[in-house]
Amino acid sequence: MEEFIGEVWHKYISSKVATGFPEAGVELATFQSQLSTYFHCLGGAPGKVVEAAEPRILGNHRPLLQRIAGSHRRAALCWQDQRSLRLPPVIDYLPEKEQNEALYFWLAALGAKLPTMKHWFVENQLATLAILTSHPGLKTGYQMLAKAVVAQRPLIEHLPQKLQAREQAIQRAILKPGSVKSLPLAIGEPLFVPLWLYPAPLYDVGAGNVEDSDEQGASSEKNKTESLNSPRKSAQYFDDEKQTDGLLVFKLEALFSWAEQVDMDRSQQEDLDQDLQGAADDLDVITLSRKRKAGSAKVKFDMDLPAPFNDDLYLGPGIKLPEWNYKKRAMLKDFCFVQPMLSDEAVPSKLPENLKEQANCLKRQFNLLRPLSVLQRRQPFGDEIDLDAWLDIKTQPNVMIDGENLYLAKKKNARDMSTLVLADLSMSTDSGVTTEQRVVDVIRDSLLLFSEALSACDDPFAIYGFSSIKNKQIRFQLLKNFSEIYSDHTRGRILAIEPGFYTRMGAAIRQSVSVLKMQNSNQKLLLIISDGKPNDIDHYEGRYGIEDTRQAILEAKRQGIQPFCITIDAQANDYLPYLFGDQGFTLVRDIQQLPKMLPKLYLNLSQSI
Amino acid sequence: MTQTNADQPIHYQAQKSECEIFEAAANNKLPVLLKGPTGCGKTRFVEYMAQQLNRPLFTVACHDDLSATDLVGRHLIGASGTHWQDGPLTRAVREGGICYLDEVVEARKDTTVVIHPLTDHRRVLPIDRTGEQIQAHEDFMLVVSYNPGYQNLIKGLKPSTRQRFIALEFDYPLAKLETQVICQETGLDKQRAEQLVLLGQDIRRLKDHDLEEGASTRLLIYAAKLMQTTLTTTQACMASLAQPLSDDHDTIKAIERLINAHF
Ligand SMILES: Nc1ncnc2c1ncn2[C@@H]1O[C@H](COP(=O)(O)OP(=O)(O)OP(=O)(O)O)[C@@H](O)[C@H]1O
Ligand SMILES: [Mg+2]
Numbered sequence: 001m002e003e004f005i006g007e008v009w010h011k012y013i014s015s016k017v018a019t020g021f022p023e024a025g026v027e028l029a030t031f032q033s034q035l036s037t038y039f040h041c042l043g044g045a046p047g048k049v050v051e052a053a054e055p056r057i058l059g060n061h062r063p064l065l066q067r068i069a070g071s072h073r074r075a076a077l078c079w080q081d082q083r084s085l086r087l088p089p090v091i092d093y094l095p096e097k098e099q100n101e102a103l104y105f106w107l108a109a110l111g112a113k114l115p116t117m118k119h120w121f122v123e124n125q126l127a128t129l130a131i132l133t134s135h136p137g138l139k140t141g142y143q144m145l146a147k148a149v150v151a152q153r154p155l156i157e158h159l160p161q162k163l164q165a166r167e168q169a170i171q172r173a174i175l176k177p178g179s180v181k182s183l184p185l186a187i188g189e190p191l192f193v194p195l196w197l198y199p200a201p202l203y204d205v206g207a208g209n210v211e212d213s214d215e216q217g218a219s220s221e222k223n224k225t226e227s228l229n230s231p232r233k234s235a236q237y238f239d240d241e242k243q244t245d246g247l248l249v250f251k252l253e254a255l256f257s258w259a260e261q262v263d264m265d266r267s268q269q270e271d272l273d274q275d276l277q278g279a280a281d282d283l284d285v286i287t288l289s290r291k292r293k294a295g296s297a298k299v300k301f302d303m304d305l306p307a308p309f310n311d312d313l314y315l316g317p318g319i320k321l322p323e324w325n326y327k328k329r330a331m332l333k334d335f336c337f338v339q340p341m342l343s344d345e346a347v348p349s350k351l352p353e354n355l356k357e358q359a360n361c362l363k364r365q366f367n368l369l370r371p372l373s374v375l376q377r378r379q380p381f382g383d384e385i386d387l388d389a390w391l392d393i394k395t396q397p398n399v400m401i402d403g404e405n406l407y408l409a410k411k412k413n414a415r416d417m418s419t420l421v422l423a424d425l426s427m428s429t430d431s432g433v434t435t436e437q438r439v440v441d442v443i444r445d446s447l448l449l450f451s452e453a454l455s456a457c458d459d460p461f462a463i464y465g466f467s468s469i470k471n472k473q474i475r476f477q478l479l480k481n482f483s484e485i486y487s488d489h490t491r492g493r494i495l496a497i498e499p500g501f502y503t504r505m506g507a508a509i510r511q512s513v514s515v516l517k518m519q520n521s522n523q524k525l526l527l528i529i530s531d532g533k534p535n536d537i538d539h540y541e542g543r544y545g546i547e548d549t550r551q552a553i554l555e556a557k558r559q560g561i562q563p564f565c566i567t568i569d570a571q572a573n574d575y576l577p578y579l580f581g582d583q584g585f586t587l588v589r590d591i592q593q594l595p596k597m598l599p600k601l602y603l604n605l606s607q608s609i
Numbered sequence: 610m611t612q613t614n615a616d617q618p619i620h621y622q623a624q625k626s627e628c629e630i631f632e633a634a635a636n637n638k639l640p641v642l643l644k645g646p647t648g649c650g651k652t653r654f655v656e657y658m659a660q661q662l663n664r665p666l667f668t669v670a671c672h673d674d675l676s677a678t679d680l681v682g683r684h685l686i687g688a689s690g691t692h693w694q695d696g697p698l699t700r701a702v703r704e705g706g707i708c709y710l711d712e713v714v715e716a717r718k719d720t721t722v723v724i725h726p727l728t729d730h731r732r733v734l735p736i737d738r739t740g741e742q743i744q745a746h747e748d749f750m751l752v753v754s755y756n757p758g759y760q761n762l763i764k765g766l767k768p769s770t771r772q773r774f775i776a777l778e779f780d781y782p783l784a785k786l787e788t789q790v791i792c793q794e795t796g797l798d799k800q801r802a803e804q805l806v807l808l809g810q811d812i813r814r815l816k817d818h819d820l821e822e823g824a825s826t827r828l829l830i831y832a833a834k835l836m837q838t839t840l841t842t843t844q845a846c847m848a849s850l851a852q853p854l855s856d857d858h859d860t861i862k863a864i865e866r867l868i869n870a871h872f
Contacts, residue, residue: 033859033863034859034860034866035863036863037815037819037860037863037864038867040814040815040818040819041811041812041814041815041863041864041867042811042814042870043811046814046818105866109870134807135807135870135871136871136872137868137869137870137871137872138870357818361818361819364821365821375674377676388678391685391686391691392684392738394684394686395684395691395738
């Protein structure tokens with residue numbers, strides 16, 4: 001009951017103080033891609049995307065009624081960091097739809113001109129001036145926006161006296177950018193300016209604690225009114241103030257519900273069978289055992305356990321493979337045990353937002369590579385007469401020219417190539433590239449972009465990952481096989497890759513070769529992505545590992561497969577030429593280039609054979 | 610194939626020292642490779658240089674069905690039986706002149722067979738079909754162009770071909786020069802030309818992201834021409850700078866916004 005009254009009260013009081021024009025509201029989602037293009041045109045950093053900003057707590061002065069309603073404390077401000085330009089998810093600040101729309105584009109332009117900011121008040125004005133100079137077409141539009149924005153701000157004389165000077169300065173700065181050199185001091189934060197950019201929220205973490213400070217400022221008011229909100233809202237609030245805690249609560253919750261669901265699925269035997277059948281269809285070579293690994297039905301919460309030993313599905317009983325012992329100069333038969341597996345629990349997902357742009361670009365390029373039909377000359381059969389061939393016979397009767405091949409025929413000039421990408425998922429890929437990115441993250445992005453590109457041109461490809469602990473535990477992880485269509489499921493699996501242990505490369509290559517061999521294409525490419533030497537914790541290191549890998553590569557070549565290694569190991573020049581031949585590898589010095597390079601490399605390889 | 614040696618003087622505004630380098634190459638009988646994005650003035654440059662050096666120009670636009678035969682020549686059937694006709698390359702080799710192979714990577718692979726012996730010290734053109742070996746004329750010069758942009762990821766030039774040429778890199782001219790080019794080619798007033806160049810620079814930022822290629826000088830010239838008709842500026846720019854560059858609705862819309870931000 002109490003809650004009900006609370007809600008009614010909240011509704012009533014909110015409607016009393018509502019500002020903004022919901023009917024004229026414009027959503028970011030509608031314009032997101034246009035805004036992003038616009039932002040880049042005006043000089044925004046190419047890698048940056050446009051995203052929705054989270055609402056943040058404002059410390060500005062609010063009239064009594066707004067404070068009681070608990071409204072107007074939060075608003076989504078426009079700001080940016082290295083990753084993206086954040087724009088409000090909705091803008092309904094101005095009465096006309098076109099105005100709100102224009103406001104979005106204005107903010108994108110300003111964002112492009114003002115990538116970093118120290119002095120909010122001065123720099124916003126200067127950037128505004130700069131844009132209006134370089135883009136004079138915006139002048140009239142800006143003036144209209146400025147007037148409309150000022151019209152939404154409080155009349156100076158209605159404000160408490162000590163806030164007046166500051167508000168006056170801001171309004172003047174909006175109307176005549178560049179005209180006000182400094183912002184008069186006053187208590188609290190100034191009312192937010194929807195035309196301007198703000199620093200990143202971290203900057204004013206304290207803002208949440210800034211009490212409304214004016215005469216009537218009963219500080220407990222805030223808490224009271226806040227508790228009147230719906231529970232979800234207060235959870236969000238909590239989330240905002242203690243970012244990490246909030247996140248964790250959310251994650252665990254999700255994990256639990258997910259675990260429940262998983263269990264349910266498992267109890268339905270038929271479903272499981274079907275599931276496995278699906279997985280079997282997915283497999284290229286491996287026969288199937290219809291048993292799950294014991295304990296796989298439990299979701300592990302133990303974060304210390306390395307990811308690969310979570311509950312991936314074991315595909316088949318495993319495969320025995322030989323290994324080359326260079327000291328004995330002999331193949332050790334059945335020495336290695338490779339376990340193919342599939343992380344069937346990976347959640348199907350879409351391509352991450354930050355890769356979309358690059359992916360689209362690649363897709364367009366690769367689309368052009370779809371097989372075209374071309375006219376082939378001097379064919380025994382065909383649609384048209386090859387006049388050149390005929391003339392040659394007529395003019396040079398004594399020269400033998402391919403018999404009676406006198407026709408032009410249309411033929412599809414397809415690249416007939418299958419590619420298997422083998423990604424090193426060993427422990428070393430856990431190391432950081434930057435503070436936010438590990439090697440494995442870059443590998444993941446590269447695999448995703450590569451897949452996007454290749455699926456656009458219909459060339460068959462498969463992706464596997466590997467890591468090992470000694471010769472008996474070599475994980476060969478199926479991410480995408482040749483027959484499977486690249487889908488959200490595949491993406492989910494690629495997104496879920498995590499670093500494992502060591503790098504027993506020879507066995508992984510041999511297994512890949514046996515998969516690739518079954519493809520019918522003319523060319524077969526084995527692309528190995530690695531971040532270091534072959535190694536394992538037994539004797540598989542140094543010379544031993546290298547010699548075995550070299551044997552595996554030679555075997556591959558003998559079977560008509562072209563191996564190529566992409567490595568990020570700066571010392572690779574020592575051993576890679578020995579392994580792959582000097583045309584058989586490339587060293588990526590800046591691993592962040594890898595996602596871009598991989599598709600290009602593919603193109604070069606596809607024609608060099 | 611087109612052969613030009615126009616009477617009217619051709620205008621070309623040098624970007625760097627390309628004219629001197631080209632002339633030096635010509636005097637030393639060295640072949641030249643021009644690389645750069647589409648519409649940045651490569652063809653214009655060759656036409657200009659041909660006129661400056663007073664040599665006839667044989668231009669061949671290469672395409673994926675262009676074979677060595679098309680360059681070298683073929684037998685034709687006439688009233689009195691068959692006779693041989695020289696292709697553009699053979700003519701340039703015999704008579705002296707600049708043979709310009711535009712977008713050379715588009716041509717079939719067998720064209721390299723005739724290009725190679727012409728581009729090293731031998732300077733000979735072997736013609737299989739007639740059994741001839743032609744020693745190149747004093748004034749013969751081979752010029753090829755290619756656009757290292759996206760399409761040519763696949764095709765690229767082989768090092769063994771590349772390394773037979775003196776290479777000149779072209780790019781869209783700097784703002785000031787591009788403004789001059791636009792004014793001179795179209796007669797547009799300086800102020801609007803300057804703004805047009807700024808617009809072009811904004812659009813070029815989208816290269817490799819939303820667009821395969823940025824707005825070329827050629828397209829800016831088109832825009833400038835349309836702007837002097839009865840069309841509105843927006844119409845002119847949309848037709849010449851937005852629609853030709855993309856089919857993506859959002860990209861076009863964003864460029865429209867951008868155009869309106871400039872004019
Ligand atoms: N430096 C310059 N001086 C004079 N005109 C120029 C210059 N640069 C470009 N132009 C103009 O740009 C137009 C396009 O140039 P051109 O046709 O030479 O391009 P291109 O580089 O050969 O392009 P493509 O690779 O598409 O063949 C020319 O018609 C000319 O009007
Ligand atoms: Mg040209």
